Each structure stands twice: as C-alpha cells, then as structure tokens.
Amino acid sequence: MADLKAPSPLVTAQGLTKDFRGHRVLSGVCLQLFPHRVTGFLGANGAGKTTAIRMMLGLLPGSGETLFMGRSLAQWRAPAEVVGAVLGGVAGHPEHSVRMHLRMVAAGIGVPGTREDEVLSRVGMQEAAGLRLGRLSLGMGQRVAIAQALLGDPRVLILDEPTNGLDPHSVRWLRVFLRDFADDGRAVLVSSHQLAEMEQLADEVVVLARGRVVADTSMAELSGIAHGRVGVQSPALDKLTQLVEQQGGTLKVTGPGTAGITGLSRFQVGDLAAEHSVPLHWLDERLTSLEEFYLSVADQEFESR
Numbered sequence: 001m002a003d004l005k006a007p008s009p010l011v012t013a014q015g016l017t018k019d020f021r022g023h024r025v026l027s028g029v030c031l032q033l034f035p036h037r038v039t040g041f042l043g044a045n046g047a048g049k050t051t052a053i054r055m056m057l058g059l060l061p062g063s064g065e066t067l068f069m070g071r072s073l074a075q076w077r078a079p080a081e082v083v084g085a086v087l088g089g090v091a092g093h094p095e096h097s098v099r100m101h102l103r104m105v106a107a108g109i110g111v112p113g114t115r116e117d118e119v120l121s122r123v124g125m126q127e128a129a130g131l132r133l134g135r136l137s138l139g140m141g142q143r144v145a146i147a148q149a150l151l152g153d154p155r156v157l158i159l160d161e162p163t164n165g166l167d168p169h170s171v172r173w174l175r176v177f178l179r180d181f182a183d184d185g186r187a188v189l190v191s192s193h194q195l196a197e198m199e200q201l202a203d204e205v206v207v208l209a210r211g212r213v214v215a216d217t218s219m220a221e222l223s224g225i226a227h228g229r230v231g232v233q234s235p236a237l238d239k240l241t242q243l244v245e246q247q248g249g250t251l252k253v254t255g256p257g258t259a260g261i262t263g264l265s266r267f268q269v270g271d272l273a274a275e276h277s278v279p280l281h282w283l284d285e286r287l288t289s290l291e292e293f294y295l296s297v298a299d300q301e302f303e304s305r
C-alpha cells in the first residue's frame, strides 16, 4: 500500500546513461532526493558518481532526465535558488578576498548585495571574509565552496566528495551542517567513497558500482546488511520472499535484485533457494564493511554482463 505520508521528492533523476568514447560509464542511473533527507551517493573511485552528478546539474550531456521540483533545471528562472553545488574546492582568483569572491559570484547569479556575510556566517567563516582565496586551508576552502553554493538560498545541495582531505573536525562540522540544512525541509546529495564517513553523514544511500545503482535504501538498512545480515542477489526475489517468510525470516529488498534477510542463516537461505530452484547470484553474511558489500554486488553485476 502506498504510504500517504511519504513526501514528494525534490529531485528525480531517471535513466542517466553516459558513454565516454564508446565505453559505458553510467547505465540507467535513477535516484530521488527527498526533503529532510541527506542522501549518500556511495561508490568506489571511478564508479561514476561525478559523471552522474554533473549530468544531473546539466554540466555534461548524455541521456536521461533530472527534474528539480518537477522541472528541468533549464526551465527554472533562477537555478541558484533551486540547487547549490560543491564540486571540489573553491575556484577563484587566489588574490581575491573571500568576500570579494563571493560578491562576484553573487552578482553573476543575480543575488543581491550583502548575502555573502550571511552565507559566511552559515558556514562559520565570518572571521575569514578578508582572507585571500590562495591562503585558505583545504577545510576553509571547502567551507567557502559551501558558502558559495548557498548564495542563492537553494532547496537542494549537491556535494561531490566534500570530505576529501578534510580533518576529522571539519568532517564533524560538515555532518552537523548538512543535518541542519536538511532539517529545514531541504534535500542533500553527498557523494563519497569513504564508507565509515557515509554512515555518519547520510540517512539514505544510493550505492553506485561500475555505473549502475546496486542498492537504494536507508543507511540503517544498509549498515544492517553489511554488519550482520544475509545479503542476497537474485532475479527471483518475489519467490524468495515467500520462501523466507514461510520459514519465519524477513526479506527486505534493498536495490535492483538485491535484498537483506534476517532470521535465517546463509546456510538456510542457500539450501532453501536450492530446494526450490531459486537462482542466487550472490549470498553472504556478516560482512565487516559496506565496502565488502557493494564490491561483492558490483563484481556479481560485472560478471553477469
């Protein structure tokens, strides 16, 4: 039954597909971003996260579609009010002060006068307004990049690997900041290949492996699977669900063809599947990390192509 209270997504990306020189790097990627939610975009280096994010923002051509509150970004009169993006550190003239830089970006996107001080205070950088861009530490540069993304007061924030190179203090700050931003009814997409960090940052998670979504679930569910459930991949999950439930277990679908099972051991699940001719493409239990989980699924995906 449909959940009547489920909020509508602020962002819907569908069928994102991209080839680079005849090589497919994204295959039909779909994801949704919801208000009040921090969604993690998790995948190893080269999985396709940056490509997908750039396509969503209209910075890279390809097939598929991304709608922000029902419209493509190009249809919005003021896209900076819809989405802010952090795609690496702050890019500007190294001799410009932080304030000057933000003022110039604000003028470029049609944001009036004094908003730079407001966004600097949002990221705790009021004191740094007079510093030159070229003298900022990595962590400060990241905060200024976030301040820049906030200039248009966007409903959605998209950050590509924002924790790269950050010290633990800055990562903690980012967690609190993203939580506050989402609590205000906004949506966040944050990509990372660092699994432990993602577990702290995100409520929902979309796992990308070799250009495909291999899991789309809550972080709690994924952590549960990774840390002590039986994970399965099968083209016959409906039949497997019935069998598992008959045996007193529970099966939760976590992504295309993947699921987590509780209440049965992997031996029981394997035997049950064999007895009823349910094909299993992957079966594992008590994985120690999310990385093992998604690499196992990715390898299975890759081999079955």
Ligand SMILES: Nc1ncnc2c1ncn2[C@@H]1O[C@H](COP(=O)(O)OP(=O)(O)OP(=O)(O)O)[C@@H](O)[C@H]1O
Residues within 6 Å of the ligand: 020, 021, 025, 043, 044, 045, 046, 047, 048, 049, 050, 051, 052, 161, 193
């Ligand atoms: N401009 C390009 N030309 C050719 N291949 C590209 C280009 N950009 C990305 N790729 C390839 O596309 C694949 C996905 O890259 P992408 O940068 O999207 O991955 P990622 O998940 O963001 O990884 P990372 O964290 O390393 O940036 C990789 O195999 C990469 O080599």
